[in-house]
Amino acid sequence: MARGQQQTPADWVTRAADDAIRHAGEGATKITVASGASPSGPIHLGNLREFLTVHFVAEELRGRGLDVRHLHSWDDYDRFRKVPAGVDESWSEHIGRPLSAVPDPWECHDSWATHFKEPLQAALAEMGVEMEEISQTAMYQSGAYRKQILTAIRNRELIEKVLARYRTKAAPPVAESEQEAAALEDSVTADDEPTGDDLLARFPYKPWCRACGRDTTTVTGYDDESTDLAYVCQACSFEGITNVATQDEGKLVWKIDWPMRWAFEGVNFEPGGVDHASPGSSYTVGKELVKAVYGGRAPSFVGYSFVGVAGMAKMSSSKGGVPTAADALKVLEAPILRWLYVRRQPKQAFNVEFGPDVVRLYDEWDALARKAANPDKRDAQVLAFERASATVSAGTLPTPKVVVPFRTLASVADVTAGSADLISQVISRVGNPHDSVDDLQPRLDRAMQWTAEFVPVEDRTTVRTAPDAARLAALSENEAEWIRLLLDNLPGSLELDEVTAVVYGVPKLARGLAIEDAPTGEVKADQKAFFTLLYNLLVDKDKGPRLPTLIVALGAEKVRSLLGG
Numbered sequence: 001m002a003r004g005q006q007q008t009p010a011d012w013v014t015r016a017a018d019d020a021i022r023h024a025g026e027g028a029t030k031i032t033v034a035s036g037a038s039p040s041g042p043i044h045l046g047n048l049r050e051f052l053t054v055h056f057v058a059e060e061l062r063g064r065g066l067d068v069r070h071l072h073s074w075d076d077y078d079r080f081r082k083v084p085a086g087v088d089e090s091w092s093e094h095i096g097r098p099l100s101a102v103p104d105p106w107e108c109h110d111s112w113a114t115h116f117k118e119p120l121q122a123a124l125a126e127m128g129v130e131m132e133e134i135s136q137t138a139m140y141q142s143g144a145y146r147k148q149i150l151t152a153i154r155n156r157e158l159i160e161k162v163l164a165r166y167r168t169k170a171a172p173p174v175a176e177s178e179q180e181a182a183a184l185e186d187s188v189t190a191d192d193e194p195t196g197d198d199l200l201a202r203f204p205y206k207p208w209c210r211a212c213g214r215d216t217t218t219v220t221g222y223d224d225e226s227t228d229l230a231y232v233c234q235a236c237s238f239e240g241i242t243n244v245a246t247q248d249e250g251k252l253v254w255k256i257d258w259p260m261r262w263a264f265e266g267v268n269f270e271p272g273g274v275d276h277a278s279p280g281s282s283y284t285v286g287k288e289l290v291k292a293v294y295g296g297r298a299p300s301f302v303g304y305s306f307v308g309v310a311g312m313a314k315m316s317s318s319k320g321g322v323p324t325a326a327d328a329l330k331v332l333e334a335p336i337l338r339w340l341y342v343r344r345q346p347k348q349a350f351n352v353e354f355g356p357d358v359v360r361l362y363d364e365w366d367a368l369a370r371k372a373a374n375p376d377k378r379d380a381q382v383l384a385f386e387r388a389s390a391t392v393s394a395g396t397l398p399t400p401k402v403v404v405p406f407r408t409l410a411s412v413a414d415v416t417a418g419s420a421d422l423i424s425q426v427i428s429r430v431g432n433p434h435d436s437v438d439d440l441q442p443r444l445d446r447a448m449q450w451t452a453e454f455v456p457v458e459d460r461t462t463v464r465t466a467p468d469a470a471r472l473a474a475l476s477e478n479e480a481e482w483i484r485l486l487l488d489n490l491p492g493s494l495e496l497d498e499v500t501a502v503v504y505g506v507p508k509l510a511r512g513l514a515i516e517d518a519p520t521g522e523v524k525a526d527q528k529a530f531f532t533l534l535y536n537l538l539v540d541k542d543k544g545p546r547l548p549t550l551i552v553a554l555g556a557e558k559v560r561s562l563l564g565g
Contacts, residue, residue, distance in 0.1 A: 009383045012302070012345050016053075017060040019300035020269035031068045033058050034261075034270040034299070035131070038075040039099055039116040041084055044322045045352050046273075046307045047120075052341040053271040053304055055129045062392040070131040071265055076100040076113035077136040077251055079215050096214030096235065100137040113137075123325035127334045128394035136251075143248045148260045148294070150227065150244060152204045152252055155293045159204050159256055162288050166280045207231050207250035211238035215250075256293070259286035263296030270299045271346065277303030304346035310353045323354065331358055331450040333442055335397050336365050339388035343381070354454050362406030362443075369403070400443045402434040409440070409447035411545035414461045415553040420444055426553045430496040461544050463554060464562055468537055472564045478510065482530045485509050487565040494556055500548040506530060538562055 024031045035054040037047050054070055061068040080102045083091045087105050094102040094112075102112035109115040124131075139145060152159065203219040207229060214235050221230040227245040232238070242249045252260055261267070276282045287298040309323050328337050331354065340361075344350055353361065372382045390396040404427055412426045423444065424437045434440060451460075475483065485506045491498050505515030507526035519527065535544050538559070544550060551559050559565075 009378060009380045011342075011380050011383055013056045013060045013342065013387065016057045016269060016300070016302055017064070020057060020061065021066070023268040023297070023300045028268075029067060031061055031066055031268050032071055032266050033061070033068060034071045034073065034265065034267045036073040036075055036270075037120075038078045039113040039120075040078065040081065041116055042322055042324050043116060043120040044324055045309060045328060048325050049304050049307050049341055049346070050271065050273070051120075051124060051129060051131075052127075052338065053302060053346055054269070055131070056342050056387055057269055058131075059387065059391055070129075071267070072131040072133045073261065074113070074117060074133060074135050076111075076117070077140050080112065096216045098137060098208070098213075100135070101213055119324060119326050123329055126329055127325070127338055128391040128397050130391075130393055140251050141248050145252075145260065145264065146245065146248070148264055149205055149250075149252060152256050152260065152293060153222070153227075153244065154224070156199055156202075156204050158292055159289060160199060160202055162285060162292065163202070163255065166285050204253055204256045205229070205244065205250055206253055207240075207242050209233035209236060209238055210240045210242070210249060212236040255282055255285050256289055258282055259290035259296070259298065260294060262286070262290050262299055263294035267299040269301075271302040271304055273304055274306065277301070302346050305349035307341075307349065308351045310351040310355060310357070323352070328352055328354075331446050331454065332361070333365075333397075333399060333446065335388045335399060336361065338397075339365065339384060342387045343384040354450075358450055358454070359407045359410065366403060366405065398442050400440055402432060402439040404432045404440060404443065406443060406447055408432070408549065409444055410451050410455075411461075411549050412553050413444075413448045413451045414455065415463065415545055415550055420448065423448070429494060430549050430552050461539050461541075461550075463539055463558070464537070467562050467564055468540070471536060478526070479530075479533055481510050482506050482526075482533065483563055483565075486534075487560060487563060490551075490556060490559065492556055494552045496548055496552055499551050503531075503534075503547050503551065 020031055020033060021028075033054050035050050037043060037050055051072070054072075058068050058070040076099045078099055080094050080097050080099055082095065083089060091102070091105055099113040100111050104110065104112055104115045106115060109118065121133075200219045200222070203222070205219075206215050207217050207219070208215055209217050209231075212233060212235055214233065216235040217231040217233050219229060219231050220239075222228070226243070228241050228243050229250075230239070230241050233240075244250075251257065262270070272283055278284075283298070283301055283303075290296040290298050325337070332340075337352075340350065340352060368381060368385050371377050372385045389399070408430065409423070409427065412423050412430070416422050416426060420437045420440075424434070424440060427440065428434060437444065486502065489502045489506070489509070491502075501515055504519075504527060507523050507530050508515055508517055508519060510526065511520070511523055513520075513523065531547055532542050534547055535541050538544075538550065538554065545553075554562075
């Protein structure tokens with residue numbers, strides 16, 4: 001590299017894209033990167049890593065001018081495993097049926113699966129994620145996989161030998177938190193594979209009961225020549241025969257289903273969580289099965305770790321009540337949520353914070369944006385910012401035209417408890433001029449939402465409705481002097497810089513100094529006591545938002561009223 005020439009930064013996305021290209025090989029006309037998720041419940045922020053990991057790799061490939069498709073499989077043909085809290089126990093009748101066949105208990109969608117798919121689809125669109133979506137229900141029921149199913153059945157002895165060899169090696173992933181344990185409990189690997197002592201008991205294809213629609217079936221016979229498969233349902237005692245070559249009434253068990261799809265779709269890259277990446281797990285077994293059964297090759301793979309939520313005890317999607325991407329987008333701008341996932345290696349676990357750290361997160365993002373504006377400072381951190389901020393097809397994702405610190409917006413929203421228009425007026429007066437409320441969006445709405453929903457009541461700022469007469473009557477001589485000086489010097493039209501100078505200057509004036517003089521040790525002690533006094537008189541607390549911002553937000557008339565002026 002020539003002296004002075006800046007090296008192009010690289011990150012995990014760069015390396016994953018390189019692996020996908022190598023996997024596709026020379027002459028490949030299209031690269032397929034794949035994700036998959038089961039809509040068994042709210043698709044939480046842990047599941048979101050599946051989508052975004054693939055999305056960022058697809059974007060890198062598009063940025064290189066390559067033809068790529070992000071193929072997403074909705075595993076809506078998975079079985080309904082349990083009734084979550086908050087759902088009528090009568091839904092236990094549907095346990096064992098495909099998610100796409102379970103009614104929506106809230107009666108707003110055509111099925112359980114659709115009820116949980118749609119909110120995530122909307123959130124992904126807001127984040128600029130574009131993908132080609134396929135339903136595994138539609139694929140299986142259309143007969144798209146008939147040939148692949150018959151191939152698996154013909155090779156059932158080979159499949160069993162591979163599974164048996166890994167069965168003793170399988171090591172379940174160790175959860176490092178209650179949230180992670182709950183997520184692993186929901187994994188499709190929990191259903192894993194049939195058990196039993198013979199090949200029929202471990203048959204690689206599971207028929208749905210024609211009578212009750214459940215997968216509570218046991219294969220009792222199979223004829224290789226006719227492809228007739230006989231079964232009995234353990235739930236309703238129905239005995240039936242399905243012809244695998246002509247009828248589409250079942251699905252492959254997971255550990256052969258996944259490698260079958262790799263070969264069928266020609267997948268070049270697909271990530272997986274710790275439940276799929278541990279020794280003896282789905283990916284390990286699938287690597288061997290895709291080659292032995294279908295003559296294919298496992299895609300390049302990245303294992304990713306858990307994503308939790310700070311302060312949440314559980315994060316199981318089938319239990320409900322867990323934060324989703326839609327919830328996070330109420331308080332985080334879309335690029336910031338994307339940034340949380342792209343800035344870390346997939347193997348690094350992290351939490352999405354909904355509490356006080358949201359303020360720090362916005363500060364970090366704004367600082368990174370300033371750094372990214374300087375081409376000479378382009379490094380891996382800036383590369384992550386670029387990946388989070390824009391996509392090849394959607395362009396730059398929405399950010400405020402006028403960037404106001406989130407802490408300022410939240411403080412004003414907290415103090416005023418007002419409308420966006422009122423907050424906008426105050427924001428202009430505290431040093432952030434703008435033409436309209438729209439200039440502050442989408443951050444303003446998120447600051448208002450965060451303040452209303454995620455700031456604990458005890459931390460909220462409640463402005464007094466009337467002066468504290470008792471406290472005003474008990475002011476010491478110094479305190480009374482501070483209040484008098486503040487009211488005498490407080491400008492009629494409150495602007496942040498002037499108010500800041502006066503608030504910090506009052507103790508200086510009381511000590512015979514000028515407002516612009518440097519504070520002495522005594523003045524600093526007086527400032528601390530004066531600030532506490534003002535908080536007591538204005539919001540009945542010892543601390544709160546920055547005092548100059550608080551005073552500007554309240555307005556001169558309200559401040560004078562509460563201070564006895």
